[in-house]
Amino acid sequence: MPYYVYITTNPARKVLYIGITNNLSGRIAQHYANRGTEQTFAGRYFCYNLVYFEEYTDSKAAIAREKELKGWTRAKKETLIAISNPDWSFIPLQ
Numbered sequence: 257m258p259y260y261v262y263i264t265t266n267p268a269r270k271v272l273y274i275g276i277t278n279n280l281s282g283r284i285a286q287h288y289a290n291r292g293t294e295q296t297f298a299g300r301y302f303c304y305n306l307v308y309f310e311e312y313t314d315s316k317a318a319i320a321r322e323k324e325l326k327g328w329t330r331a332k333k334e335t336l337i338a339i340s341n342p343d344w345s346f347i348p349l350q
Contacts, residue, residue, distance in 0.1 A: 259318035261325065262309040263337060266302040269344055272333055273303035276322045280309060281349040305346040308337045 260280040264273045264287055275298075277283035284306050293299030312318035325333065337344060 259312045259315050260309050261322045264303040265305050271301040273298045274325050307344050
């Protein structure tokens with residue numbers, strides 16, 4: 257089963273959310289459904305636009321990577337996104 261570490265942003269591309277899941281399209285759909293919901297960070301800041309993800313086969317490796325990315329500066333996260341997605345285009349999922 258694949259695991260995904262992913263980064264979403266809000267429509268204005270001002271806020272970043274980093275998460276982990278084993279169902280990327282389902283999780284992004286949840287973020288979209290929860291937009292505007294005050295109880296969650298992603299909901300509160302409308303972070304439902306996928307701009308970056310990595311795939312892992314090992315859950316522990318994915319969790320470690322998520323923690324690593326969360327510890328990075330905003331500038332370092334922006335550079336990571338720009339390497340594979342220079343325009344910060346929202347990545348469509350089926």
